Amino acid sequence: MSDPSTASIVSTPPATMPTEAGSGAPTNAGLPENAKKQKPRGLLGDAWRDLRRKPLFWISASFILLFVVMAAFPSLFTSGDAVNGALERSRVEPSSSAWFGYDVQGRDVYARVIYGARASIVVALLSTILTLVFGGAMGIIAGYRGGWVDAVLSRIADIFFGLPFVLGSIVILTTFNGSGTDNGEWTIMGLVILSLTVLSWPVVMRLMRSSVLATKEADYIVAARALGAGTGRIILKHLLPNCLAPLLVYGTIMVGSFIGAEATLSFLGIGLKSPVVSWGIMISEAQNYIRVSPFLLFFPSAFLVVAVLSFVMLGEAVREALDPKLR
Numbered sequence: 200m201s202d203p204s205t206a207s208i209v210s211t212p213p214a215t216m217p218t219e220a221g222s223g224a225p226t227n228a229g230l231p232e233n234a235k236k237q238k239p240r241g242l243l244g245d246a247w248r249d250l251r252r253k254p255l256f257w258i259s260a261s262f263i264l265l266f267v268v269m270a271a272f273p274s275l276f277t278s279g280d281a282v283n284g285a286l287e288r289s290r291v292e293p294s295s296s297a298w299f300g301y302d303v304q305g306r307d308v309y310a311r312v313i314y315g316a317r318a319s320i321v322v323a324l325l326s327t328i329l330t331l332v333f334g335g336a337m338g339i340i341a342g343y344r345g346g347w348v349d350a351v352l353s354r355i356a357d358i359f360f361g362l363p364f365v366l367g368s369i370v371i372l373t374t375f376n377g378s379g380t381d382n383g384e385w386t387i388m389g390l391v392i393l394s395l396t397v398l399s400w401p402v403v404m405r406l407m408r409s410s411v412l413a414t415k416e417a418d419y420i421v422a423a424r425a426l427g428a429g430t431g432r433i434i435l436k437h438l439l440p441n442c443l444a445p446l447l448v449y450g451t452i453m454v455g456s457f458i459g460a461e462a463t464l465s466f467l468g469i470g471l472k473s474p475v476v477s478w479g480i481m482i483s484e485a486q487n488y489i490r491v492s493p494f495l496l497f498f499p500s501a502f503l504v505v506a507v508l509s510f511v512m513l514g515e516a517v518r519e520a521l522d523p524k525l526r
Contacts (some may be wrong), residue, residue, distance in 0.1 A: 227461055242363030249520040256516040262509040269313055270320040279310030281476050290492045299498045302484065308429045311476055314496055318477035319506070322388055323457035326395040331450050334400035338407025339434060339442075349408075355389050356401035364460070365467075367398045372469040384475050395457055406449060410442035417441075448518040462503055 285307030299308035315397025466468025485495035
């Protein structure tokens with residue numbers, strides 16, 4: 200005589216086990232309701248989920264958003280004149296009528312700090328975009344083609360990589376933006392963007408090249424090539440999405456670095472010049488009055504430091520989110 204309990208265990212499948220094909224029951228019948236709605240996430244989806252839990256990300260992103268809005272709509276923050284001033288207000292200290300005081304030429308320092316964000320942010324963002332696009336394209340071509348193409352592009356990158364940044368900037372900017380030139384505001388900004396891009400793209404090229412070399416022999420790349428996929432499709436659909444993570448991290452940090460680089464060049468007198476208003480120009484104009492009027496140097500320097508730190512902290516948060524070893 201058979202044991203009825205044993206027969207029931209053998210003949211009755213558990214409710215949580217998947218049923219055979221054609222039975223009509225869903226395969227996720229035993230899963231919780233929230234698990235049924237979840238979809239598979241990619242690398243960026245996992246990174247965004249991890250970033251949302253980091254206070255450092257929200258703090259840095261909030262400051263960056265503030266600076267971007269400040270650069271795009273400075274009139275929302277001040278109604279003062281950032282260009283014209285009155286000499287009778289020269290070096291007047293901060294007060295309720297002028298929160299940051301007045302500079303040597305009697306211009307409102309608060310208004311100049313607000314309007315100075317535009318030039319610094321625009322130069323940094325456009326320089327970063329151009330550097331990532333040009334350097335990334337050269338890295339993809341060198342890494343994917345290999346051979347003599349890789350050798351030629353790598354040697355060209357080594358030549359630019361060997362140029363000292365300050366020396367190269369001095370040569371470029373003094374040639375096209377020297378004391379005898381009469382360039383407009385956007386021309387001056389374009390020359391600074393060009394100098395930053397020309398001297399920075401080899402780093403991005405090397406970074407992208409190493410990522411392509413590590414990815415192009417993966418199984419899915421070999422399978423796509425065996426199925427007859429062209430070079431353009433392989434690069435755009437397979438290589439580029441899987442090599443973007445290092446560039447996103449480096450690009451975020453690069454924005455902060457370019458803000459500091461623009462301020463350095465402007466401080467040396469070879470970067471942005473009047474009529475452009477930037478934090479670097481304000482720091483350069485205040486260097487002779489540090490002891491008698493330190494507020495002229497403090498406020499633009501504070502904004503510059505916060506902006507650079509915000510982009511650097513955002514880059515660190517993105518790096519930790521995109522690197523599975525650091526989670």
